[in-house]
Amino acid sequence: xxxxxxxxxxxxxxxxxxxxxxxxxxxxxxxxxxxxxxxxxxxxxxxxxxxxxxxxxxxxxxxxxxxxxxxxxxxxxxxxxxxxxxxxxxxxxxxxxxxxxxxxxxxxxxxxxxxxxxxxxxxxxxxxxxxxxxxxxxxxxxxxxxxxxxxxxxxxxxxxxxxxxxxxxxxxxxxxxxxxxxxxxxxxxxxxxxxxxxxxxxxxxxxxxxxxxxxxxxxxxxxxxxxxxxxxxxxxxxxxxxxxxxxxxxxxxxxxxxxxxxxx
Ligand SMILES: [Zn+2]
Numbered sequence: 710x711x712x713x714x715x716x717x718x719x720x721x722x723x724x725x726x727x728x729x730x731x732x733x734x735x736x737x738x739x740x741x742x743x744x745x746x747x748x749x750x751x752x753x754x755x756x757x758x759x760x761x762x763x764x765x766x767x768x769x770x771x772x773x774x775x776x777x778x779x780x781x782x783x784x785x786x787x788x789x790x791x792x793x794x795x796x797x798x799x800x801x802x803x804x805x806x807x808x809x810x811x812x813x814x815x816x817x818x819x820x821x822x823x824x825x826x827x828x829x830x831x832x833x834x835x836x837x838x839x840x841x842x843x844x845x846x847x848x849x850x851x852x853x854x855x856x857x858x859x860x861x862x863x864x865x866x867x868x869x870x871x872x873x874x875x876x877x878x879x880x881x882x883x884x885x886x887x888x889x890x891x892x893x894x895x896x897x898x899x900x901x902x903x904x905x906x907x908x909x910x911x912x913x914x915x916x917x918x919x920x921x922x923x924x925x926x927x928x929x930x931x932x933x934x935x936x937x938x939x940x941x942x943x944x945x946x947x948x949x950x951x952x953x954x955x956x957x958x959x960x961x962x963x964x965x966x967x968x969x970x971x972x973x
Contacts, residue, residue, distance in 0.1 A: 717839045719881060721920050722756045724749045727885045728775050729922060731843060732756060737818030741765040745836070745843045746883055750779035754786070765817055769793030769802070770845025771833040776883060777801075790814070794825070796832035812836060826871065828864025829854035835871065841879045841923070844871060849882045850924040851907070852890030853935040855970065861963030865938060868962075872936045876927035887911050887921040893972050894934050897965065898942050903931035938962045 718734035728748050735741040743766045747753050757764060766789050769777055780791055780801045792804045792812055806812045808825035821838035826847045835844040846854035847864075848871050856864050871880075891908045898904060907928065911921050930936055937943045938958040943965070948955050951964045 717841050717879075719841065719879075719923070720756075721922065722747075722752045724752050724779075725775055728883060729881070729885065729920065730779075731881050732762070733819065733841075734762075735765060735814075735817035735819065736839075738765075738816070741817055743768060743814065743817065743819065744779075744783065745881070746770055746776035746845060747779035747783055748773075748775040748777065750782035753779060753783060763787075764789055766814055767791045768812070768821075768836055768843065769799060770835060770843065770847075770883070771830045772796050772798035773830070773846065776845060794832040794834040796830075798832075806834065808834075812838075824867075824870055826867035828856050828859035828867045831858045833867075837874060837878070840875075840877060841881060842871065842874060842926070843881050845883045847871065847882075848880060848929070848933075848935075849884060849890055850880065850887040850921055850929065851894045851904070851933050852886055852969070853933075853966070856966050861966065862959045864966070865959040865962040868935055872926070872930060874926055876925070876930065878926040879923040880926055880929060881923045885920060885922070887924070888915055891932070893969050894932060896972070897934045897946050897968075898937070898940075900942065901932060903928070907932050934965060935962065938965065 720732050722730040724730050730747045731745040733743040740762050742762045745768045790803050791801050793799045793802050795805045806823045810823045812821045821836040824835045826833050826835050829846045894904050914921050934943050938961040944961050947961050947965050955961045
């Protein structure tokens with residue numbers, strides 16, 4: 710995969726209680742932006758008005774309503790490409806992209822490689838380019854999405870693919886779950902120094918109302934238990950939780966994900 714390393718201008722638009730819709734500035738045409746996973750239209754329209762920008766394209770990672778709900782209203786603003794995975798549950802798509810394809814928006818100076826990352830949903834994709842990853846609800850900072858449709862083997866493989874991206878990749882996910890995720894991460898891996906330090910910086914950001922995202926892949930590899938199913942500490946505490954030995958990292962992942970589903 711090739712990956713131009715132009716740093717992207719990306720800003721968050723808050724939606725619902727904890728969603729982020731990401732607006733990517735065109736590096737080529739000032740004032741043209743691409744919206745990622747617009748679950749609702751109103752906050753995007755408000756941000757476009759506030760900044761004087763116009764919408765040039767919509768990228769969708771998966772079919773859940775809190776990621777696609779704003780598409781019909783935003784599409785009425787003007788004919789923009791709506792690019793997403795091959796899934797009939799996503800109405801209004803003008804272009805379908807699949808694994809290892811390249812999503813090019815040449816007029817805007819943007820290009821992303823597509824990774825199919827099943828697990829949260831079966832057709833979930835991620836967009837990777839310009840040193841940035843837009844991964845919807847597959848990977849969160851210090852956590853990962855619920856496994857609604859896939860198997861542990863599938864989702865663990867998807868997360869391993871994301872873990873294999875360059876460590877300097879900025880990770881833009883769909884929700885502000887970092888603080889709660891770190892509570893679980895530190896229950897699984899209480900002596901993880903990087904996670905303890907991250908918890909403190911995240912607490913400061915949240916107290917100031919600042920997003921904890923984007924995160925960086927190099928950090929996630931150190932603090933995110935779902936990217937560390939092969940780490941001794943994560944495996945040991947997951948085995949203790951399960952009360953049995955776990956042979957494969959995918960098995961560790963499955964137990965860890967189920968543990969998190971119950972965790973309060
Ligand atoms: Zn989702």
